[in-house]
Amino acid sequence: MKVLVPIKRVIDFNVKVRVKADHSNVDLANVKMAINPFCEIAVEEAVRLKEAGTATEVIAVSIGAKACQEQLRTALALGADRAIHIETELTLDAINIAKLLQKIVEEEQPQLVILGKQSIDSDNNQTGQMLAALTNMAQGTFASEVKIDGDKVNVTREVDGGLQTVALNLPAIVTTDLRLNEPRYASLPNIMKAKRKPLDVKPADSFGIDLSPRTQILKVTPPAEREAGIIVESIDELVQKLKNEAKVIS
Amino acid sequence: MSILVFAEHDNKSLKADTLKTVAAAQAIGGDIHILVAGSDCQTVADEASKVNGVSKVILADNAAYEHQLAENISLLVTELAADYSHILATALTTGKNFMPRVAALLDVAQISDIIAVQSSDTFVRPIYAGNAIATVQISDSKKVITVRTTGFDAVATDGSAEIVAIDTVTDAGISSHVSDQLTVTERPELGAARVIISGGRGMQNGENFQLLEGIADKLGAAIGASRAAVDAGFVPNDMQVGQTGKIVAPDLYIAVGISGAIQHLAGMKDSKVIVAINKDPEAPIFQVADYGIVADLFDALPELESKL
Numbered sequence: 101m102k103v104l105v106p107i108k109r110v111i112d113f114n115v116k117v118r119v120k121a122d123h124s125n126v127d128l129a130n131v132k133m134a135i136n137p138f139c140e141i142a143v144e145e146a147v148r149l150k151e152a153g154t155a156t157e158v159i160a161v162s163i164g165a166k167a168c169q170e171q172l173r174t175a176l177a178l179g180a181d182r183a184i185h186i187e188t189e190l191t192l193d194a195i196n197i198a199k200l201l202q203k204i205v206e207e208e209q210p211q212l213v214i215l216g217k218q219s220i221d222s223d224n225n226q227t228g229q230m231l232a233a234l235t236n237m238a239q240g241t242f243a244s245e246v247k248i249d250g251d252k253v254n255v256t257r258e259v260d261g262g263l264q265t266v267a268l269n270l271p272a273i274v275t276t277d278l279r280l281n282e283p284r285y286a287s288l289p290n291i292m293k294a295k296r297k298p299l300d301v302k303p304a305d306s307f308g309i310d311l312s313p314r315t316q317i318l319k320v321t322p323p324a325e326r327e328a329g330i331i332v333e334s335i336d337e338l339v340q341k342l343k344n345e346a347k348v349i350s
Numbered sequence: 351m352s353i354l355v356f357a358e359h360d361n362k363s364l365k366a367d368t369l370k371t372v373a374a375a376q377a378i379g380g381d382i383h384i385l386v387a388g389s390d391c392q393t394v395a396d397e398a399s400k401v402n403g404v405s406k407v408i409l410a411d412n413a414a415y416e417h418q419l420a421e422n423i424s425l426l427v428t429e430l431a432a433d434y435s436h437i438l439a440t441a442l443t444t445g446k447n448f449m450p451r452v453a454a455l456l457d458v459a460q461i462s463d464i465i466a467v468q469s470s471d472t473f474v475r476p477i478y479a480g481n482a483i484a485t486v487q488i489s490d491s492k493k494v495i496t497v498r499t500t501g502f503d504a505v506a507t508d509g510s511a512e513i514v515a516i517d518t519v520t521d522a523g524i525s526s527h528v529s530d531q532l533t534v535t536e537r538p539e540l541g542a543a544r545v546i547i548s549g550g551r552g553m554q555n556g557e558n559f560q561l562l563e564g565i566a567d568k569l570g571a572a573i574g575a576s577r578a579a580v581d582a583g584f585v586p587n588d589m590q591v592g593q594t595g596k597i598v599a600p601d602l603y604i605a606v607g608i609s610g611a612i613q614h615l616a617g618m619k620d621s622k623v624i625v626a627i628n629k630d631p632e633a634p635i636f637q638v639a640d641y642g643i644v645a646d647l648f649d650a651l652p653e654l655e656s657k658l
Contacts, residue, residue, distance in 0.1 A: 116612065117478045126482050193459045194450070223477055223593075224462045229420065229450035238421055238525035241447050244587070254528060259443040260541070260596075262532035262588050266419065269524045278577075278594055279587050314459035318472065318485040326619055329640035331631075335653045338625065341641055346623045348545070348602040349569060349658070 101211035101248075101270075103146040103155045106201055106231075107139035107175055109168040110221045123319045135171040138216025140178075141276040144283040145246060146214050147179030154248050155212070157181050161204055163197055165189055169299060176294035177286035183297065188304035188311070194222075196311045198230035203307045205235050210271060212253065217242050217275040228275035238268035242277040351380030351470060354408075354430060356423075356439040356449075357398050361388045361416065364397040366542050367440045369504035374497040375438055376403050376505065377467035383408055384511070385430065387423055389416035395513050402505040407513045414519050417527035418444050424451035425520035431456055431492060436470070441496040442541065449496050458490035465501030474501075479593040480616035499541065500599035500620045533588055540591065543572035545602045548591055548618075549584070550576035552607020552628065552647055556584040561648070562606065564655040574598070576608045592617035607647045610635030627651070 111117060112134040117126045135143075149155035160175035161184040162168040172183040186200050205213065218225035232239035240246070240255025244263065247254045248270075256265045258277045286294070304311060332338045342349045353375040358365035368384070375382045382403055386395045387410040395409040408430065414422050427448070431437055437452060439445030441463045453460035465483075466474035472487045473495065540546060547562050547569070559573065566573050574591040575584065591598055593616035603621035608614060610626070610633055618624070619638055626639035629646050636642040643650060 111478070117481045119482050126478060195454060195457070195459050198454055220593075221478055223479065224460070225446050226450035226453070226460050226462060229447065230454035230460075232420075233424060233451040233454035236522075236524075238522070239447075239451070241420070242443060257443075258587055260588070261539070262530065262586075264417070264530050265528040266417075267526045267528050277587070278581075314488060314490050315461070316487045316489070318487055320477070320482050320484050323476070323480055323483050323619075326624075326638045328637045329624075329642065331636070331642045331644060333643075335643070335645075335650060335657055338641055338643055339654070339657050342602070342623070342625070346602070346640065348623045 101155055102157045102159065102208060103149055104159050104161060104205065104208055104210035104213045105142050105146045105175065105180065106161050106213070106215050106227070107143065107171055108136045108216070108219045109133050109162065109164055109171045110136045110219050113137055113220055119320050119322045123321055125317060125320050133167070135174050136216050136219045138218060138276050140283045141278070141280050142214040142216050143175045143178050143180060144281045145276060148281065150179065159184065159208060159210070161186065161201065163188065163192065163200055163304065172299055173294050174286065176297045177291045178284065181297065183299040185299060185301045186304050187301055190311060192311055193314045194224050194226035195230055195314060196309065197227050198234055199309045200304060200307060201231050202234040205231070212270065212272060212274065214274045214276065217277055228273050232273040237271055237273050239273040240266055240268055241275040243274050244277050244279045246274055246280070351378065351435040352433060353378060353380050353382045353436040353438060354434040355382060355384045356427065356445060357384050357386045357394060358440045358442055358444060359386065359388060359391060359394040361391045362393060364394050366504060367442060367499045369401060369507065370499040370502040371438050371440045371497045372401055372403060373502040373505050374464065374467060375436070378436055378470050380435065381405055385410065385427065387415040387418065387426055389413050399511045399513050400507045400509055401511070402507065402509040404509060404511045407511050409513055409515045410518060411515065412519050414521040419525050419527065420448035420451055421522035421525045422520055423448045424455060425522060426518060427452045428455040429518060429520060436493045436495060438495050438497055441498045445496050449494060453494040456492055456494065458492050458494055459488055460494045460496070461486055461488055462496050463498040464495055465498050479613055480619070481612065498597060500597055533586065537566060538570065538572045540572045540574055540596045540598055543600050545569045545571035546574050546591070546598055546600045547571050547604040547606065548574035548576060548608060549579055549606050550608030551578040551582060553579060553584060559585055561651040565651065565658065568655065568658040576611070576614045578611070605635050605639070606651065608635055609633045610638065
C-alpha cells in the first residue's frame, strides 16, 4: 500500500525564538530551520512500514516556499521514495493546507496518511483531523502504536488518562505522538541517493482552491517574564515560606 | 450570539475543565448551551445543568457517542452548529481530536488553545511552545475554538439550566473503539490538581519516583514528570508536563531534579507558586521558581516529607 506523509519546514526545535521588535511576528531571519519533529516521526513510521513489507511506496509532500524542498530531501534521505512540493509564498491556514492535501490524496489514493500531530511553530494540532474530515477518512490522532490488520489499522492513542486503542477502516489518517518511534539519522550515502529521487513541484494556485486567509495575526508579543524568586537555605525555611508567605500549604 | 460548549466527561461526571471553557464562553458573551454527548450520561447532563451562565443542556445519549470517537462526534456537532456563532471545546485530548474535523466540515478555520478573549472574533493564544503570544483575528462567520483551561477561572455551579434530550444519531461507521488502558490512580488528575510534584531526569530511575509519593500523599498532589524522565523510560507518557504533554497551572508546582528545558517550562510556568529542588545552582528552572533550594534531591525529599 501507498503511504503519504505530509511534512512541514519549521524553526529547529533547539533554537529559541525571538519576537520582532515591531511585534508583527517572530523573527525567522537567518534562523536554522528543520523538519518538524512530529513530521520526522511520521516519516520514520512510514519507512518502517515499508521495511516491514506492509507499505509499497512512501511519498512525502510539503507545502510552502521553495526552501521546504530541503526538508523533502531530508525525508527522501530517511527513506521516502519520492516527494511532492506544493509551492506557495503564502502562509496558509490549516484548513487550506488540508484542502491542498485532499487534492494530493485524491491523485495518489494512499491507504494511509501519516502526519505529525502538530507543528512546533503554530502549535495548531489541526491539519490531520481536517484532512480526515475532508476525505471522509477515520483518524487515529496522537498515535503511540500503529498496527495494520487486514483492511483495518489499529491505532493506540495517547489520551488524557492513559492510552486508547481504536480500529479504523482503511484508508485512514494517523497523527504521530512522541513515543511512536525514534527517528533514525540519515546516512551520508542515503543523503547522496536522495538527491536523485524524484521531486515534483506543483504551484499551489494550480489546484483551483481559494487559499485566501481566514485568520490574521494582529500582533505577537513575548510571554510575560516570570521573575526569579529566592533561594532558600533549608527545607525548614522552604516549608515556612510555603505556609506563611505563599500560603499554598497548611 | 449563541455559543455551544462541548462537555468533557467520562459518561459519569463532568470534568471540571468544562467550567473553565464556559468561562471563556462568558468572556465572548451570548447565550451559552452545553452539549453532553455520551452513553448513559444523564448524570453528566444533571451536573452540566448546574453550571452558571448556561441556559440549556443538550443531551445526546447514544451508544454511538460512548467513546466520543471523533468521526461520530464531529458529525453531531456539525449538525448542531447551524444554531451557533461560536463552538467551544476544551483543549484536552477529546476536544483536540474532534474539533478540527468540525471546522473542516463547516469549511472554517479553527483557533486552537486560546488563553484569553479580546472580542467575539479576536483571541490570544500561545505559539512556539509558549515562547510567543499571538493575538489572532478570525474572519469566518462561525468560530470553532479550543480553550486552554489554564487561561480561565472555573465558573460556579449553582445554576439551573433546562436539559433537552435529542435523538440525533450520527454514526460514521468507519471507526470503532477497541480498548482503554487508563492509568489507575487514587491521586487527582494533573489537569485538576491544586498541587503537583514532578520529577525529572535527576530522579535517575522509575523506582525513585516513590520518593515523590509520600509528599504527594501529604499534599493531595498529582505526580508529573518532565519529558526527559518520560523519554528515559522512568514513567509513562501520560505523566508528562510540558508543551508536548499536559499544560498545567496549579497553585503549587514542585519541580524535583528538573533542569527546566523550554519545553517543560511551557507546560507549567503559569503555576501560581513554583518550587525547584535541584543540585545544580545554574539550572534554568531556578529562573522561574519562586523558591529554589540547591540540594541533592535524595536528601531533600525525605526531609521535606517528614516536615510537612
